[in-house]
Amino acid sequence: MTDLDFVGALHRALDAAPPYALPTVLSAVLSESVGAKEVALWLADYGEVTLERVTADLDPDAKPSLPVDDSAAGRAFLTQAPVVVDDDNGERLYLPVAVRAERVGVLELLLPDSSARVREELVRAAMVVGYVVSTARRYTDLFERVRRRRELILAAEIQWELLPVLAYEADELSVAGALEPAHAIAGDSFDYAVEADDVHVAITDGMGHGLRAALLGTLAVAALRHARRRGHNVLYQVKEASQVVHDQFGGDQFVTGTIGTIDMSSGVMRVVNAGHPRPWLAHGDVVEEVELFADYPLGLFPGIDYREQEIALEPGDRVLFVSDGVMEATSPAGEEFGSERLRALIAETRDQLPTEVVRRIARAVVDHCQVPLRDDATVVSVDWRPRLRRR
Numbered sequence: 222m223t224d225l226d227f228v229g230a231l232h233r234a235l236d237a238a239p240p241y242a243l244p245t246v247l248s249a250v251l252s253e254s255v256g257a258k259e260v261a262l263w264l265a266d267y268g269e270v271t272l273e274r275v276t277a278d279l280d281p282d283a284k285p286s287l288p289v290d291d292s293a294a295g296r297a298f299l300t301q302a303p304v305v306v307d308d309d310n311g312e313r314l315y316l317p318v319a320v321r322a323e324r325v326g327v328l329e330l331l332l333p334d335s336s337a338r339v340r341e342e343l344v345r346a347a348m349v350v351g352y353v354v355s356t357a358r359r360y361t362d363l364f365e366r367v368r369r370r371r372e373l374i375l376a377a378e379i380q381w382e383l384l385p386v387l388a389y390e391a392d393e394l395s396v397a398g399a400l401e402p403a404h405a406i407a408g409d410s411f412d413y414a415v416e417a418d419d420v421h422v423a424i425t426d427g428m429g430h431g432l433r434a435a436l437l438g439t440l441a442v443a444a445l446r447h448a449r450r451r452g453h454n455v456l457y458q459v460k461e462a463s464q465v466v467h468d469q470f471g472g473d474q475f476v477t478g479t480i481g482t483i484d485m486s487s488g489v490m491r492v493v494n495a496g497h498p499r500p501w502l503a504h505g506d507v508v509e510e511v512e513l514f515a516d517y518p519l520g521l522f523p524g525i526d527y528r529e530q531e532i533a534l535e536p537g538d539r540v541l542f543v544s545d546g547v548m549e550a551t552s553p554a555g556e557e558f559g560s561e562r563l564r565a566l567i568a569e570t571r572d573q574l575p576t577e578v579v580r581r582i583a584r585a586v587v588d589h590c591q592v593p594l595r596d597d598a599t600v601v602s603v604d605w606r607p608r609l610r611r612r
């Protein structure tokens with residue numbers, strides 16, 4: 222006898238359980254309610270290269286892991302759709318665990334006998350798991366530790382903590398970002414904030430490497446956020462952040478960035494280019510670098526003025542922001558990744574999910590280099606679809 226009303230019960234049970242008991246409780250509830258066996262929770266590693274199994278006792282040497290690009294679980298993760306594999310003992314299901322567009326991981330289970338209704342309920346159960354894990358991250362290190370395939374250096378710890386949720390999606394807007402860190406960490410970051418009338422987007426690159434670059438980048442992002450959260454516009458955010466960075470680092474170190482706000486009704490993007498590579502625009506099948514004049518990086522000089530420029534987006538347009546670590550990533554033969562490769566990839570992934578677009582570009586940069594990156598490579602993709610807008 223199958224009880225199909227278990228999603229609420231699952232949520233209550235997971236909510237009451239301590240984080241380390243989450244895999245056990247998940248398994249117990251799914252076993253009792255739908256007869257699921259071999260329940261496993263997999264979380265994506267930071268680079269979305271592997272899926273790592275969550276177990277209560279973390280043994281870093283014996284962590285089972287699956288390749289994202291070459292496994293049934295990976296397929297569910299990449300496509301964000303359930304994958305069903307026939308098994309001698311029933312059906313093996315791989316269900317995407319996500320929070321909106323943020324791909325968190327995969328729920329795997331074996332069902333001796335299943336129906337379409339049970340599968341549908343299990344898709345909802347996987348969604349609950351996404352929200353529970355996402356919240357639990359704030360009071361336990363368990364999930365962060367699972368997601369690390371190797372130890373992070375301190376600069377990387379700072380850099381990851383600074384990032385927002387890596388993807389957001391609603392009817393009228395998609396945002397996704399990927400950051401592929403250099404071996405020694407090179408100060409890249411990105412940020413966004415969704416509001417009723419606007420979406421704020423920023424990509425930043427603090428000069429140098431290691432801890433100092435991470436501290437520099439952190440200060441710039443915090444200063445931009447601080448001004449933004451006080452209701453100030455892009456121009457003010459940039460001027461204030463530049464001054465704050467200059468006050469602390471005395472002009473010896475600076476931060477490049479593209480900081481913008483998209484008006485959600487009109488699609489007009491107001492943007493400041495502080496010495497950063499230009500953004501890219503995908504409009505229909507056309508992919509172009511956006512002409513923007515460059516102002517000085519943040520923190521280079523005290524009290525300087527910045528200029529706000531406008532980009533008029535049309536419904537369905539996709540804007541991509543990249544750091545110089547993408548274009549300048551160099552192969553062992555000395556060839557730069559370059560804008561033509563980037564343009565081709567943006568065109569090729571035009572119909573894909575924004576999360577997949579940024580992952581593909583980040584992977585392409587890593588594959589091109591074949592060795593640990595010398596500079597961070599960051600890409601942020603924003604889709605504006607006002608026709609679907611609801612208030």
Ligand SMILES: [Mn+2]
Nearest residue numbers: 426545546596
């Ligand atoms: Mn850089």
